[in-house]
Amino acid sequence: MNSLTAQKLAVLYGGTSAEREVSLNSGKAIANGLEQAGFNVQLIDTQDYCLSDLASLDIDRVFIALHGRGGEDGCVQGALQYMNIPYTGSDVLGSALSMDKIRSKQVFQAMNLPTAPFAIVSKLEYQRQDAAKILQQLGDVVMVKPANEGSSIGMSKADNADALHAALIEAFNYDQQILVEAWIQGPEYTIAILGQTPMPTIHMETPHDFYDYDAKYKSTSTQYHCPCHLSADDETELQAIALKAFNATGAKGWGRVDVMRDEQGQWQLLEVNTVPGMTETSLVPKAAKVHGLNFSELVTKIVEISMQGNA
Structure with missing residues (x-):
């Protein structure tokens, strides 16, 4: 056992x-991969767990595998920081900013990074007639996204005022603020980041209108291409x-950046994911495999990076 795997996770x-x-x-999957690498691992479902109990477990480090609210938005990161327990991935600011689709889009704009035009709709201020105005501003087709959900939850496409109104009402069930983005017609790509190294790009193809929850987790028709068949210059x-976007939101350690290419051939940033899916068949492990890392080596590397201050 080396000093790395001697850690209790x-x-x-x-x-x-x-x-x-x-x-x-x-x-x-992560626990299994870490155990294969020789780590002493304890799996903890936080649903009914008091995080302060971690202090009594003599844990050296936490591997955060929580997606969405409470785990990917800075909350658990802040609690662990307060208890002086090291953890993998982004810190409080990077997690919170990346999770918030609206704020991260504003950061992309401020940094002159390419991202599609958008509008912000507040539940408290929204009125029925706003739907038509938003379509006039952004074009005939838009994408509706709750600001703080992941896995495409609550997202929908709208191509007229009635459909946009219905989509917003549905999205308000998930969030007080909604991002409405101009529709991007074109292929979708994702780039996994490990430390400061972008992994090989993956091109996702789905017969669905967009890469939604079903396309991600249930469909057998979604195709993943890695290598993605871009030219060497385009991929570079x-x-x-992607790396600039990852750093712009303050993300650290590891994650994934989602991008589309519009009909004019321009890249359009969608979002930064700081705790993306990590099953054996998820996107980050797919890219890591092409890069030369198996699943166990990947999760070990994520732990190792966190010990280096998420460099």
């Missing part, structure tokens, strides 16, 4: 967010943009 998974089922699968440019 707790994998936090499950939780109470809308992405609980995905997190349960990620946590089990895309990886550079």
